[in-house]
Amino acid sequence: MGYGLWAMGYGLDRKRYRLQTRGVRKQLRYEDFGREPEETDMGDYKKLEVWHRAHSIAITVYHRTNRFPKGEMYGLTTQIRRAAISVAANIAEGCGRHGDNELRRFIRISLGSATELEYHVLVARDLGMLDEDSFAELTVQIQKVQGMLASLSNRLAAVPKKNRKPIAHSP
Numbered sequence: 001m002g003y004g005l006w007a008m009g010y011g012l013d014r015k016r017y018r019l020q021t022r023g024v025r026k027q028l029r030y031e032d033f034g035r036e037p038e039e040t041d042m043g044d045y046k047k048l049e050v051w052h053r054a055h056s057i058a059i060t061v062y063h064r065t066n067r068f069p070k071g072e073m074y075g076l077t078t079q080i081r082r083a084a085i086s087v088a089a090n091i092a093e094g095c096g097r098h099g100d101n102e103l104r105r106f107i108r109i110s111l112g113s114a115t116e117l118e119y120h121v122l123v124a125r126d127l128g129m130l131d132e133d134s135f136a137e138l139t140v141q142i143q144k145v146q147g148m149l150a151s152l153s154n155r156l157a158a159v160p161k162k163n164r165k166p167i168a169h170s171p
Helices: 003-009 030-034 049-065 076-096 100-126 132-157
Strands: 018-021 024-027
Touching: 049 076, 049 100, 049 132, 076 100, 100 132
Parallel strands: none
Antiparallel strands: 018 024
């Protein structure tokens, strides 16, 4: 991959030789341009506590929904599983993008999925598919993740606009 493509794809500011990724600004020397993108300071979703909590919720939801009636396999079971997976998946996808604007957009989508999941858990409890203890445990975990996502979104919004990477690249 040539210098131009690598620079454009990873947000390199050619004038200042600076790699801009999700709020992390890393100064580069001219000789660093040849490094592979994996060696740079890109965001890794596995390092985020909020992703670990969301992943844990998804695993718990899959175990709890195994006990749901077979008649709900294509109804509430599918909806609750998709919402649970979506929370962690959107965090991961946002970390795979570059720029605070894109990351924040995916964090907000993840927050929406967490709210949807919270409602699905409530419906499952009200329909008798989820016992009171499982409901309480999942609700506490979901609300904790919602708070962490809201906090992360607010922190990303606080980054001054001049330091943000635009979403669309001009040719």
